[in-house]
Amino acid sequence: MKDLDHGSKAEEMICGFSRRDFLKFCSTVAAGMGLPLGMGAKIAEAVTTQKRPPVLWLSAQECTGCTETLLRTNHPTLDKLILELISLEYHETLLVGAGKQAEDWREKSMKEHKGKYILVVDGSIPVKDNGIYCKIGGKTALALLSEMAADAAAVIAIGSCASWGGVPSADPNPTGATPAHEVLKSKGIKTPVVNIPGCPPNPYNFLSTVLYFVTFKKLPELDDQARPKFAYGRLIHENCERRPHFDAGRFAVQFGDEGHRKGYCLYKLGCKGPETFANCPVQLFNDVGSGAWPVGTGHPCFGCTEKGVGFTVPLHTPARPKYITPPSLFPGLDAKKGGGVTAAAAAVVAGIAGAAIGAGVATAKNLGKNEGHESKEK
């Protein structure tokens, strides 16, 4: 009887959620990653039966935007996430302790969970002048990252800065800002790295990656830039709600013009959607419903998830589409090709034609002369 009671109680509340809500959350995460329906239950099992996965969060040259985006998750809310789903051992912004207390805890936690914790890095790592441009507790970010990544099970680089350099790496890159994976490569650290670029990235892309790792003990499928394919597998352009306008050739040309007010395609305002891989138009931001993403609000995509696009190409420079497809305009049946004849080509053709005519006339004349000559002789 006692056992039964205990069982039902455990069923009622898991991680502070009702069982129903908890499974719902796990299924949502599974769906977000494109996993089969039954996976929700498996994630729930992994999260509840195992010890909460320890997560250490290292911030380097960053703006705290990535933390802010995580604070705005609604399923689950941040308190549920860091107190019940994962065990957030160290995070400079969210730590209760400070100073030596915090640093001591970091070292203790690293020892305790050696080889098991997930290291999250946000912000790029300055490497110029031995990394003196970013220090925490007297240690450079460069040293901290090498130290912490060596003992981690996996490194998740959150945000554009940690993934490919981001704002701090913009020309002329005064601090030698370097993404986390390049630092690890140069130090010969073999811990697997996942990049979740974005400025800031969608928190659910991050969350899904963490829970995938906890559940399956491996990283999700990654693309050539180590970004999870479930989130960065497609161009923004492919899922954009303004795409039909692009295909039909209807563009906003200036902010506030008629096309802009009508919600036309923002390509001519410099939208980088055609060359940027991210799930922004599908996942959206802040859990407030449709249209809550940059292009939805009327601003061209900035290309923050793409190295060499965001913070590199000027904001209003038109993108170079990655996959070129036909427009929804059709050629007529009698379409004429070519831009007419150039003056040089016409001159050459006329010259040849003139020579041919001249030769013909000369031949004909000669025939006549011959005839005349013969008759004379006769």
Place this chain on the structure above:
Amino acid sequence: MDMKRRDFLKIAAGSGILLAAGEPAFAREAKKLPPNALGILYDATVCVGCKVCQVACKQQNEMPNEHTAPEAIWDDPIDLSGKTLNIIKAYKEGTGENKDADKDGYSFIKRHCMHCIDPSCVSACPVSALKKDPDNGIVTYDKKACIGCRYCQVACPYNIPKFEFDKPFPQIRKCQLCNHRFKENKFSACCEFCPTGASIFGKVTDLMEEAKKRLLLKAGDYYHYPVAHVKSREMSYRPVAKYLNHVYGEKEGGGTQYLLLAGMPFGKLGLPELSERSDASLSEGLQHTLYKGMIAPGVVLAGLLFAAYRSTRSHKDDE
């Protein structure tokens, strides 16, 4: 030259007439449909103009994009070219409101190689770079044999073979029915990716049967249109449009392996009206008769030599 001006012109005109007349007596027998002929049936009434076939064709044949608009953001060819093997064009008449209607209507048309039963390009090609497969009837191109004379371009009544004028080592480009995908057990990309069943792949005999069946349907009835392949189990169940009672490619120019159905006359959709007799059977017969055993050319050469000899001798006599 020992010839009167008058005679010279007479002979020149005479030989022109002889060539132009093309006496049917010279004609060879028209070629028959190969035993396992493969082809495509395109039904313009089912086509929605989504251009998936155009995209799939470019991808599967690794063809470059073509930009005609000032911004290079779309692949927007306006006709078949050295970069485009397959194109969807649109015809519009009057207000252009009604699909497939003869009056105030519009229609799409998909253009690529017709894979003629008796192809003029194969007949015209002096080096057999263009060949017709004796089994499946696909008209293929061999870039190694091609000398770039472009006779095929002139010979084709449908204006299909295109030359890569912009390349230093150009080739003739045209649809080869995705025969490079056959070994993967796949077929023409334009059919495989067509979402509505407007383009279907299959044996020409099956396609012809399907086309004839569709012509017997009553407009407004519902019919299971096979998708991608004529023998496909995937069907699209949709109302039947009013068909023009004609299968283009059944008889045109001796018949083709690309068959078309539409709701409006094919002349409006840019397809030429051709006689049932293939051009190749006439011209090739004439050519082959003229050059048979190289007797006629030999006689002409001998005549020329004799004329030259005589004229030089008369000059010598003069001296």
